[in-house]
Structures are given as structure tokens and as C-alpha cells.
Amino acid sequence: MSNTPLKIATILFTSFIPIVIYAQDKVVDYNLIAPLEKIQNSPYQKIHLLDSRINTENFGIIQTGAFNTKAKLIPKVPLSEQLQKILDGMSDTKENGELLLQIRKLAHAELTKVTSEHGFFDFKANLYRKDGETYYKIAEIDTNHFTKGMDVTKKLMRNSSEIITDFIKNNLNNKPVDTLKFTDAEIKDYYTTERERLKLYSANKLIDGAYKDYNQLKGLTPYISEVYIKNDNLSKGFFAKDQNGNEVKLKFKDAYAIVYKGTPYILTDYGQYQLTKENNEFFFTGKIKVQPSASAMTNSTLMFGLVGALITSGGSASDENKYKIDYSDGSFIQIEK
Incomplete structure (x- = not known):
């Protein structure tokens, strides 16, 4: 970028x-x-x-x-x-x-x-x-x-x-x-x-599949159950079959997240990033398309000064940063640059 x-x-x-x-x-x-x-x-x-x-x-x-x-x-x-x-x-x-x-x-x-x-x-x-x-x-x-x-x-x-x-x-x-x-x-x-009531946070094992949005993910109810990669190459992305049996590469518009062999991945405009769990919170390091919001701009000003606020308010691609998943709505909270 x-x-x-x-x-x-x-x-x-x-x-x-x-x-x-x-x-x-x-x-x-x-x-x-x-x-x-x-x-x-x-x-x-x-x-x-x-x-x-x-x-x-x-x-x-x-x-x-x-x-x-x-x-x-x-x-x-x-x-x-x-x-x-x-x-x-x-x-x-x-x-x-x-x-x-x-x-x-x-x-x-x-x-x-x-x-x-x-x-x-x-x-x-x-x-x-x-x-x-x-x-x-x-x-x-x-x-x-x-x-x-x-x-x-x-x-x-x-x-x-x-x-x-x-x-x-x-x-x-x-x-x-x-x-x-x-x-x-x-x-x-x-x-x-509240977080511990959600299946995503309380389950010992996540259910494989593609999740259209965060509501599906927090309830562990995928809308596509069979997801695969090709030639063991994760960098090429995830694939599934559509209703006609045709192969489709899953993109950001198709899924919020994917669980593959028990490991969760978040999808953004720029690719897929593995979610890691720390102290019962989910994190990922990657790039997202930042959209202006009051909370994002205020927190960016608080944590990263004017430069952070200006980048956040631009509605463009971010650099690779560390994000936490907001358990309540699935939004991304930037915690490190």
C-alpha cells in the first residue's frame, strides 16, 4: 500500500x-x-x-x-x-x-x-x-x-x-x-x-464453515459448512461450492469470517487474517478499510494523536495494525499500530 x-x-x-x-x-x-x-x-x-x-x-x-x-x-x-x-x-x-x-x-x-x-x-x-x-x-x-x-x-x-x-x-x-x-x-x-454467554467465546471447539456476518459467528451457525483451500496454500484464500456446484472463492462480500480445521480467520477487503485468542478476546493483525465513526476517530485521537485521527477519518485502507474484535457487534477496535 x-x-x-x-x-x-x-x-x-x-x-x-x-x-x-x-x-x-x-x-x-x-x-x-x-x-x-x-x-x-x-x-x-x-x-x-x-x-x-x-x-x-x-x-x-x-x-x-x-x-x-x-x-x-x-x-x-x-x-x-x-x-x-x-x-x-x-x-x-x-x-x-x-x-x-x-x-x-x-x-x-x-x-x-x-x-x-x-x-x-x-x-x-x-x-x-x-x-x-x-x-x-x-x-x-x-x-x-x-x-x-x-x-x-x-x-x-x-x-x-x-x-x-x-x-x-x-x-x-x-x-x-x-x-x-x-x-x-x-x-x-x-x-x-455478556461475552461468556456467546458460543463463540464459550465453546471448546469452533464449528468449521463460512459465516456471513458476526451474528452467525457469535452463535457458531455457518451458512456454508464445507470450506476448503487448494493445494494446501492458505495464501490463495478459501473456496466453496455454490448452489450449482461451481467453485467460488470466498471474498469479504461473501463472509465476515471463516473457520477452517478449527482455526478462525477474519476476512477484510485485503485478505484473510488468522484470529488468535488471548484472555478470551479475539485479535488479528492485518489491513482493513477504515470508515469514519465517532468512536473510531475519538479513540484514534486518544491513542495515536492527530495523525491517527486523520488516517481514521479518511475512509481508506489502513496500514497493517493489530485489532480486537468487539464481542458485542463484531467491529474492529484498533489497539496497536
Whole structure:
């Protein structure tokens, strides 16, 4: 792969060092906006917050001013206090129930194009009813929001606030989704608890075959059971027979992953890469086609600085990096360059 994007990013990084240094201390406030509509009766009087994100320092990186200076989005009033105020205003009549909002992703990011700005928001959360020392899941959300315009900052934050507050308001009168009970410790270690329920992580042996998407892989339900290689040459890729008996080479569009002789491989636009398991997590080292998202751009800025953020936001091929599979949705989390 050409290293031109890296060269461009390096030039930009060098050119904007004064701005980056300034931006490291620049902070923009984030405030939730109360919903216009109320509900007749709220079963809950209190709401607690558990921030289970990898990066809890900020709520994303946005652009400010005429030069689109990068700034961290950090609320002056803690989000837990804002949520309680929002809940207080949702209904004039309240019972004494308690809620817990567990945030798993909450990130904003902005990207400047030639004629417009693009805003991204990722939000993933669980909502629980607290009953003494026991918790019951009421609802969960995993969503991405895209905003486009000449200046998207205010619109992006207004839309993200609406997504968060509507998630709470629309589920206030919902019953738990199942009878599963969680302790405080289990919720704090939710990733381990949830991950170990998946066959992909709990099975002693993986089932051979091609998996169309991550949902099939995590349940170990391949849609093609017979996959093979030719002349013992793994570098040439994997093959299968179509419904007419014709040989087909499996590509990224055909399968998310392949298990061959018990060994799992991830497929990307650039080839297949073996998955390795470490501490019950799956990793691979390879190249992917990076698409902009709020979480990716925010985490790249956190881990790899401006250069990482610029490469991530480009939507082009990455260099060969190490990635972890996000057990919840199968996305790739870059952990090393």
C-alpha cells in the first residue's frame, strides 16, 4: 500500500502543531436538553449512571472556530446530575423506583469535507431497573447518527441529546426484557458476563464453515459448512461450492469470517487474517478499510494523536495494525499500530 495518506497526515500534523497544542486544553461544554413532551406518571424518582466506556475523559472531539480547531467535549455539570434533572422534569407524578443507565459508547466526532462538515455520534447503553441490590435490564440501544451541514456542531449535540433523553423517556414504563438478574459486580463487569454467554467465546471447539456476518459467528451457525483451500496454500484464500456446484472463492462480500480445521480467520477487503485468542478476546493483525465513526476517530485521537485521527477519518485502507474484535457487534477496535 502507498504511504501517501501517512505522508499527508504527517505534513498536516507538522503544519498544525500550534493548533494541536492549543486544542489539547480547549474544552467545549456538553448539555442535555430536556424533552418537550412529558409522560403522565414516572415509576422512577432516581437515576444512577455507570460509565463503562474505554475512554471516560470526554464525550468526543469536535471542531470550533473559523479554523476548525479540535476541542474535547466535556460537560461542566456531570452527566449524572444532568440525567437526574432530566428525569425530574419528565413527569410531575413520580414513584420511588430507581434506574441505572450504563453507558458503553458515547462519542461525538466531526470531519470537514470540501463543501460541508460531517458530524458523527455513537451511542450504546443499557437501562436497568434497580430493585434493592438486584438489577433487571429494561432496554438497550446501539445506534449511530450522522449529521451533515455547513456547521454541524450545535445540530450534532442537539440530536445526540435527543437520542439519549428519548431512550430514557420512551422506556420508563417498560417492563424488564427478561428475568435475568444482575448484581452490581456483574454489571460493572458486564463485558465478561455478556461475552461468556456467546458460543463463540464459550465453546471448546469452533464449528468449521463460512459465516456471513458476526451474528452467525457469535452463535457458531455457518451458512456454508464445507470450506476448503487448494493445494494446501492458505495464501490463495478459501473456496466453496455454490448452489450449482461451481467453485467460488470466498471474498469479504461473501463472509465476515471463516473457520477452517478449527482455526478462525477474519476476512477484510485485503485478505484473510488468522484470529488468535488471548484472555478470551479475539485479535488479528492485518489491513482493513477504515470508515469514519465517532468512536473510531475519538479513540484514534486518544491513542495515536492527530495523525491517527486523520488516517481514521479518511475512509481508506489502513496500514497493517493489530485489532480486537468487539464481542458485542463484531467491529474492529484498533489497539496497536
